[in-house]
Amino acid sequence: MSTHLYQYKPYHYSYEYDYVFAGAGAATMSLLIRMILSGRFKDSTFLVVDKDRKEKNDRTWCFWENEDGLFEKLVHKSWNQLWFHGPGFSKKYRIKPYRYKMIRGIDFYTFCLDFLKKQPNVQLLFEPVEKIESLKNGARLVIENQETYYAKKYLFNSIPFDKPAPAPGKHMLLQHFKGWLIETEQDFFDPAACTLMDFRISQQHGASFVYTMPLTNRTALVEYTLFNESLLKEEEYEEGLKAYIRDYLKLEQYSIKEQEYGVIPMTNQVFSRGDGAIVNIGTTGGQTKPSSGYTFQFIQKNSDAILYSMLNHGHPRPIDLSHEGRFMFYDSVLLDVLVHKELGGAEIFTKLFKRNSAKRIFRFLDNNSFLLEELLLISSLPVGPFWRAARRQLFPSPAGSHRSGATRPVRPGG
Numbered sequence: 001m002s003t004h005l006y007q008y009k010p011y012h013y014s015y016e017y018d019y020v021f022a023g024a025g026a027a028t029m030s031l032l033i034r035m036i037l038s039g040r041f042k043d044s045t046f047l048v049v050d051k052d053r054k055e056k057n058d059r060t061w062c063f064w065e066n067e068d069g070l071f072e073k074l075v076h077k078s079w080n081q082l083w084f085h086g087p088g089f090s091k092k093y094r095i096k097p098y099r100y101k102m103i104r105g106i107d108f109y110t111f112c113l114d115f116l117k118k119q120p121n122v123q124l125l126f127e128p129v130e131k132i133e134s135l136k137n138g139a140r141l142v143i144e145n146q147e148t149y150y151a152k153k154y155l156f157n158s159i160p161f162d163k164p165a166p167a168p169g170k171h172m173l174l175q176h177f178k179g180w181l182i183e184t185e186q187d188f189f190d191p192a193a194c195t196l197m198d199f200r201i202s203q204q205h206g207a208s209f210v211y212t213m214p215l216t217n218r219t220a221l222v223e224y225t226l227f228n229e230s231l232l233k234e235e236e237y238e239e240g241l242k243a244y245i246r247d248y249l250k251l252e253q254y255s256i257k258e259q260e261y262g263v264i265p266m267t268n269q270v271f272s273r274g275d276g277a278i279v280n281i282g283t284t285g286g287q288t289k290p291s292s293g294y295t296f297q298f299i300q301k302n303s304d305a306i307l308y309s310m311l312n313h314g315h316p317r318p319i320d321l322s323h324e325g326r327f328m329f330y331d332s333v334l335l336d337v338l339v340h341k342e343l344g345g346a347e348i349f350t351k352l353f354k355r356n357s358a359k360r361i362f363r364f365l366d367n368n369s370f371l372l373e374e375l376l377l378i379s380s381l382p383v384g385p386f387w388r389a390a391r392r393q394l395f396p397s398p399a400g401s402h403r404s405g406a407t408r409p410v411r412p413g414g
C-alpha cells in the first residue's frame with residue numbers, strides 16, 4: 001500500500017472516498033477502529049491523512065476506568081491506589097472498582113496503524129493538510145501541494161484549524177506540562193500506587209501540580225503541570241521538575257530516559273462541531289474536559305456515540321454531547337474562579353479531595369455523577385468565590401470586559 005504521495009501510486013489510487021479522516025491521532029483511531037470492528041462499513045472506503053508518521057512516543061495517556069476499554073491490551077500499567085497531596089493534606093485512596101491506567105502513545109499508534117494497514121478499504125497518507133471544505137455534496141481535503149481528496153459521505157476532522165471564537169463569560173486557560181521518564185540505579189519507587197496530583201509545590205505561575213506514575217521499582221513518569229493563561233520557558237518546566245524530584249521525592253541520583261511536552265486548551269468557549277459533511281472530533285471537536293483537560297476517555301465515549309448515531313440514525317451527530325448542560329456550567333464556574341484568581345487550584349482540589357472520595361470525584365469529572373453527589377461536592381468548597389463566579393457565568397458582562405484569553409495560541413496537535 002502506498003502511504004506517501006510521492007511514492008508510486010497504484011493504478012486504482014483514488015482521490016474519492018466515502019469517509020476521510022483529517023489527522024491520525026487518538027480521535028481518528030478511536031472512531032475509525034470502532035467503525036471497522038462494527039462490520040457495517042465493509043463496503044465503504046476510508047482515507048486517513050496526517051502530517052506525522054506517528055513513530056514517536058509523543059504522549060502518554062492516563063485516565064481512570066471501571067471496566068475494560070477497547071484498548072485494554074495496550075494498557076502499559078494500571079494502579080488501584082493513588083495519592084493526593086495538597087498543602088497540609090496527604091491521603092492514599094483505594095479506587096476499586098476504578099483503575100488508573102496508562103497507555104503510551106507509541107503503543108497506541110503502532111497498534112492502530114498496523115490494524116489499519118491490514119484493511120483493504122483503508123488508505124493512509126502522510127502529508128500536511130492545508131485546508132478542508134464542506135461542499136454541497138460531501139467535503140474536500142486539500143494537502144499542501146494542492147492535491148485534493150473528496151469525502152462522499154463525511155470528513156472527520158481532528159486538526160485544529162480554527163480556534164473557538166471568544167464570547168462574553170468564556171475563558172481560555174491552557175493546561176501545559178512537561179514530563180520526564182526517570183530511572184534510578186537502586187529500587188526507589190512503589191509501583192503499587194501512583195500520585196494523581198501533588199499540589200504542595202510553588203503556585204507562583206498559577207495552579208500547578210506534579211503527578212508521578214511509577215512503572216517499576218526503578219522507573220517513573222514525573223510530570224509538572226500548570227493551568228494558567230500562558231506557557232513557561234522550557235527551563236522553567238525543567239526547574240519545576242528538578243525541584244520536585246529533589247524536595248518531594250527526595251531523590252538525588254536519576255537519569256532521564258524520555259521526555260514529553262504538551263499543551264491542551266481548558267476552555268468553556270464553544271467548539272464548532274463542524275458543518276455540512278465535516279464533523280469535528282477529538283480536542284478540535286470539544287472533547288477536552290474544560291476544567292481538567294482529561295480527553296482520552298471523552299474521545300472513547302464520543303466515538304461510541306458517533307458510531308451509534310451512524311448505525312441507528314444514519315448520521316454521525318449524536319444528540320448527547322460531552323461537555324454540555326449542567327456539567328459545562330460547573331466547568332465554567334471553576335474556570336471563572338481560576339481566571340479571577342479568587343481561589344487557587346491547590347486550595348480547590350485539596351478541599352475536594354479532603355471531603356470526598358476519589359470515586360465520587362471521578363464520577364463528577366466523568367460527567368456521570370448524580371445531583372445529590374454534586375451538591376455534596378459543591379458544599380465542600382468555599383461558597384463566596386464560587387457564588388460570584390456562578391453569577392458572572394449566568395450574567396456575563398459584554399464582550400471584551402471579561403478577564404480571559406490565552407496570550408499564546410494553542411499549538412496544533414496538543
Ligand SMILES: Cc1cc2nc3c(=O)[nH]c(=O)nc-3n(C[C@H](O)[C@H](O)[C@H](O)COP(=O)(O)OP(=O)(O)OC[C@H]3O[C@@H](n4cnc5c(N)ncnc54)[C@H](O)[C@@H]3O)c2cc1C
Nearest residue numbers: 023025026027051059061062129262282283294295296414
Ligand atoms: C503530551 C500530551 C499528553 C496528554 N495526556 C493526556 C492524558 O494523560 N489524559 C487525557 O485524557 N488526555 C491527555 N492529553 C490530551 C488528549 O487526550 C490528547 O491530546 C489526544 O491526543 C487528543 O486527540 P486528538 O485526536 O484530538 O488529537 P491528536 O491526537 O493530537 O491528533 C491530531 C492529529 O492531527 C495531526 N495534524 C495536526 N495538524 C496537521 C496538519 N496540518 N496536517 C496533517 N495532520 C495534522 C497531528 O499530527 C495529530 O496526529 C494529552 C495531550 C498531550 C499533547
